[in-house]
Each structure stands twice: as structure tokens, then as C-alpha cells.
Amino acid sequence: MKLMKTLLAATAMMALAAGAAQAKQLVFCSEASPAHFDPGPTTGGNDFDASAHTMYDGLAAFVPGSTDVEPGLAESWEVSEDGLEITFKLRSGVKFHTQPYFTPTRDFNADDVIFSFERQYKEDNPYFAYLANLTWDYYQGMDMPRYVKEIVKVDDLTVKFVLSEPNAPMIANLAMPFGSIVSKEYADQLAAAGTPELLSTQPIGTGPFKFVDYQLDSVIRYAANDEYWGERPKIDDLIFAITPDQSVRAQKLIAGECDIIPYPAPADVEMLQANENITVLEQEGLNIGYMSYNVTEPPFDNVKVRKALSMAIDKQAIVDAVYQGAGQVAKNLIPPTMWSYNDAIEDDTYDVEGAKALLAEAGVTELTTDLWAMPVSRPYNPNAQRVAEMIQADWAAIGVTANIVTYEWTEYRERGKAEDRKGPFQIGWTGDNGDPDNFFATLFSCSAIGVSNYSSWCNEEFEDLIQKAKVTSDPEERTALYEKAQEIFKAEEPALTLAHSKVFVPMNKRVTGFVQSPLGDHVFDNVDVTE
């Protein structure tokens, strides 16, 4: 009987598919399976593409192709004089998806907003632990518990966030995937039916696409949301074909089995660019590959030693050899695409003799040190081992002996954080929300020591600037503060900034309207295909 039902349902669905033969379809060959479809707790870029960017909206959103923030489900917002209250005016008439498993009886309102956030920190919320082993990593990671005191419903279409201290990056945080709004009405129905876990597998959002089906580790299907509050997507069917191997993704694009692929192998880029049916988009990534000096360990506690070691490294040669045209030398911690980038900063010039002299001035004659190389390839540093070898050779020229060390990836980071770590440590970062705070404070604030500040660097002046920038809401004032912070960073050299890598998105020439996001998102709202 069950078999019979399934067969009937499937036949009906095939008939539907046949009827929609003229439908415009786009295939995105994604790199990994999403954990699930609840945008609140998930943390991977592949999770964001599969849920937050396709099926959900947040109060605010990133302008396509930029890290600027624009209104989303909130039409507008107002920050109080003291910076402690943000009041959001919500969009009216926004409909949650209608699905065979849920029919909304009301439009989106303040209750949905409050529910979407409260479930992430109120332990008595029925959805706080609705899945086993559930953790709200981004809510925690972006330090939300520290800033959000409460969220108050003013009326059905007005919500007020009450903060315990001012926080300028808050709006950008709310545009991030974990700020996606889920339907409280749907969640209540599921909870009443005793099946809250379905919230993560049968998603209901307000976004441009509706969920159709997911075959584990294989294919995700979406359909355009005809009732979308914004402009309806130009394609009708969106398909994610999960293809973990990067070379195979490139072959699928060539064979016409995919329309767009993320993260091609750098070695394949040239071949793809040469293909007449393929366009390759490229953009500087919102990332930085760097090498942290441990400023608490002698002789690296001496800024002259740090400067000398950085001057002895031929960064351009490393970028040419290791990034293979997919990188650019970094003089600042933040990439040039980010606001407040200080272009007036002068990078240390590659100068072997100068480095030798500076080292002698610091009184260092014989130096033998560990040099840490990550065991994995990351977008910001595709081959840390090779980088280490090149630095080793550069340092040999000034009489410094480096022993390359590496560990398993989690072990590597764990040992790297230790305050008594010996030797410079290669690592990197990819931005979350496009706010400079997400680089400066996350990587080099005093409170990040032992977490993600691998230099154990706590500089009073720098700290003062970035904390002030965090609580100031005027963008111009913030820019000035961060520009000054970059000067101190360069003068103190807690880390060698090595490179920003480029991100490529190869796609079939029939695809139009795809805009590359500096945040690494793949968004299909405005994408179209020509036959």
C-alpha cells in the first residue's frame, strides 16, 4: 500500500515535471552536502548556499556583490542616540512558503523575528535543543549573547533590539545566515505534533526559492517562490548537484552537466578560461593569509626582529609560485575590497641587507626557530608547506635557520594558540560579515588571545582604537579609527600579512546575471539562463 502511494505520488510529480518542460532550470554543482536546512545553527558556506541564501531572508541583507547592508525583511531601522536600541520596521504582506507540509495562515510578523533569535539563546525555548548535539555556533561566535539584552515586540510590525552596550557591526551580523527568519507558526505546529526536528529537513522560509526535495549527499531541488515579496527569480527550477571533487566539477561544467561551479582547482582555471563555452568570474576574496609572530616569546618580542624577518621574505615570489595567479600580496590585514582599507600604508620592502642590519641592531646573531606550516590547503593559503620552504630559503640568506613543523589540522591550531608557542605560525581568515571588526577584533584583540589571536599580541593603543570603532555608529568615524589601527599594526608587525587570494566562479556562457559575492555566497535570485 505504501509502495502504491509512493508510486502514485511519483507519477504525479513526473507528470508535473513533464508539464513544466519549458521551465528554466539552472544546475549549480555545489561542493558539499548541507548539514541540514535550518539556517540558524549551520556554519558552512555550503550550508548557507543551500538554505539561508536560497530559501530565507534576514532583517537586513548584503547588497549583491558587496559587503554593504541593505534592508531585507525590515524596511528600515533606527539606532537610538546612545546606541543601545535598534528599532526595526518590518515589511508588511510577506508570505512564508506554502508547501504540502505547511500552509501559513498569517503573514510574517514580529513574533517570527523574536522566535528566530530567542531560540538561539533562551534555554527554555522549545527549539533551543530541538536536535541532538545542537549548538548555535554563529550566535555564540559573533558574540551576540554579550550584546543582545532582549528583543521586544513593539507592535506586529515593529521590533526593538535592546543592547547591553553599543555595537556597530550588529546590523551586518543580522544580515548573516544565522539571522535568517523562520516561521514561528510552522515551528509551533511542528512542536504540537511532536516532530520539531522537521524544521531542519522540511524548511519554510520567506526567500526567493522554495524547497522541493533533497536526496542525501546527492541532489537538492528548489522551485521559484511565486509569492516572493521581492522580484520573482528568473529561473523556475534550481538544482544543486553535490560534487565534492574539484576536478570532477570542472569536467561536469565542460560536459554541460553543470551551469555554475564553485571553487575550481587553481590548476584548472586556465583550461576553463580557454574553453569557448565557459566564462570565469574572478574577484579578490574577503580573506587574508598571514604568519603570526608570538610576541611574548623572545626574540620575537622585539619588534626589530619581527620587522627584520618580514623584510627578508620575498612575498611577491611566494605569491607567484604558490597562488599561481590567484593571489595578490597583502600589505594590510583586511583586503582592499573592504571599507576602511588604508592604502597609504607602505609595505615592508624586500631587503636582505636591511634585514641583516636590523637583526644585528637587535642583537640577534644566531637564530634557529620553528616555522609552522598548515597541513591543509585553504583558499587564503593553498600550500603552506611550499610557502614555509620558500620562507626557509629567504631566511637562510640572513643567517636564520628555520625548522618547518606541522600537525594534524585541529591539533595544529590548538598548539598554535599556546602562549609559549615557539616560532612564527602560518594561518589565515575568511571574513564572515564584511565588517573590519570581524578581522581586527576577531584576530588581534586582547580577548582573542587563546582563541584566535595566534600572536598573543595585546597592544593598548590598537585595542583602544578597535574597541572604539566597535561602539561608534558613524561610518566615517569608524573608517578613521580602523585606518589608524592599520598603521599601528604595520609598525608593530605582530604578523606578516602574506596574501589575499582570488576566488573564481566558472560558469556556462548561457548563464547571465550571476554576481560574485565578496563573502563567498552563491546567490541565484537574479540569475537567468538563455537557450
Place this chain on the structure above:
Amino acid sequence: MISFILRKLLLIVPTVIGISICAFAFVRLLPGDPILAMAGEHGVTPERYEVLKEAFGYNLPIWQQYLNYLGSVLTGDFGVSLGTKRPVLNEFLVLFPATVELALFAIILATAVGVPAGVLAAVKRGSWLDQATMGVALTGYSMPIFWWGLLLIMFFSSYLGWTPVSGRIALSFFLRPITGFMTIDSLLYGNWPAFVSALRHLILPTVVLATIPLAVIARQTRSAMLEVLGEDYVRTARAKGLTPKRVINVHALRNALIPVITTIGLQIGALMAGAILTETIFSWPGIGKWMIESILKRDYPVVQSGLLLIALIIMAVNLIVDVLYAVINPRIRVR
């Protein structure tokens, strides 16, 4: 026969306990830690680390963690993935048919080509045919699977366009799984083009996965055949004036097949291992890809239960092979 099967079944109990200990210990002996693996470059504060450790139950003494694990496994609860938050058993049951489907096609191909090739090489021992067959088998046995798969994709899929690059079925077919076997499901739906598409998608992964077992089976068949061909009863059969065809197919092959069947049984275990690479190349949604991703993420529940479930399946297959063996060769039963 029943007591033979019962004896074999009893032996499984200590083996399962042993394997559960190994699987449990294996993932914990790997350097790395699931909480840090999840945190990535963001890192995690020491306080938050303790909170998560407690939430996942990793703060308990290791023996207690194991006993809790064993206890829940005995009640059929194989734990919940740290990544997807789904029960491990559910994921396994969804993904396993894909692996079995591919493994079955591979073992059929390996046997259908490997056995005749081995027989031929044995009968024409020392000829160029023998040399060529064994040379190819040796190459197949030493083939780096990842490279081999990509090479086939580039030639047959991208260059010639004969086969699809990867996946289980063309995306235009949207069949909800019934059995999880794409070939069977497409037939159940009566969708002939879908069936053809599923078969086309099976060609390259089957060839890649079958490469090593095929080589092993061909070599094993050849040496077993050579041994049997030297036996007295084969000489007698020849002396009786039977045709060479009948001597080889009936008298020799039947006896030579006993060790070959054992080899095929053992190769099924090897196929599970080979599936890891093959499934990754061909985006095949099976347990090989699932396991390797879980190991990289240090997803303890998936790795330990996944290993245990795979071991259970292999033990079941071995039991079946043993029984088959006993059917073919009655001497084994009495031992």
C-alpha cells in the same frame, strides 16, 4: 547444516564487541577533536569548549563513554551525527543501497571478466595470451584509482561525451527512492529512459571499482586452475577421451572455483574500501564518501557506528559465503 550456521552465528558476538571497541578507540586515537574541527579558524573559548564537551558527553571517563555507546547500540540506537544532527542509522540506510548497487555491478563485472580471463590464461599457459592477460591484471592491481577515474572521465565523458561525468541518474529524472537502488526503482516506476540513464551512470564507476577485484580474481582463477589441471582426475578425464571443453568446464573449473569464491567474498570487503575513492570521484551518494567526510570532521558518532555497521554487513556476507562454501564442498560442514 543448522548447527554449522549456529556455530558461525555465535562466533559473531565476540567479534562484534571487539569491533565496537576498535571502532570506538580508532576515532579517538586520531589526532584532532570534533569540537575544534567544527570551530575551524574561528577557534573556541575554553569556557565554550567545556560547555560543548559536556553537551556531547565527552567529559565522561572514556570507559563510561564506551559503555553508554555499547548500551545504546544494543538497543538499536547508533547515535546522532554531530554535523547533520540526524540519526546515524537513518543516514546509513539511505546511503547504503547506493554503495551496494555499485558494488554488485562491480563484482559482477569483475567475476564475469576475471574468471574467464583466468581460465583462458591457465589453459594457454605460457602463451602470449597468458602473458598479456596477467600483465593487464598486474597493471589493474596497481592502478591508482583516483587518477584512473579522472582519466576515464576526461576521455569518455568530456572528450567523447559517451558517458555522464558523475552522479547516479540524469537530473531531469526525479524519482523518489523506493528501494534505494536506482536501477530497480526506475523499473518499478516503469520509467525506461530513467533506467537507461541509471545504467549509463553506472558504467564508469563500475569499471573503476571493478578494476582491482577483477585483477585479483583473474590471477586467483589462473593459479587455482593450474593446480587443478595437474590433478589425477583431470588426466583421467582426458584419458577417457572427453573433449577439452568438457574437461575444463565441468571437471576442472568446478573444483577450481572453491578458492575463487572465497576470494570473491573477501573482495566484497575490499569493495567497501575501494568505494571511498570511487564514490568521491563520481559524486556517488554512498557510505564510502560519507565515512571519509565524517573522519575528516571527526564526527565520532558517525565514524564509530559507521565502521560497526559496515563490519556487521561484511560479517553477514562472510557468513553467507561460508554457507555457500559448505553447500559446494560438504567436507567443510563436518570439520
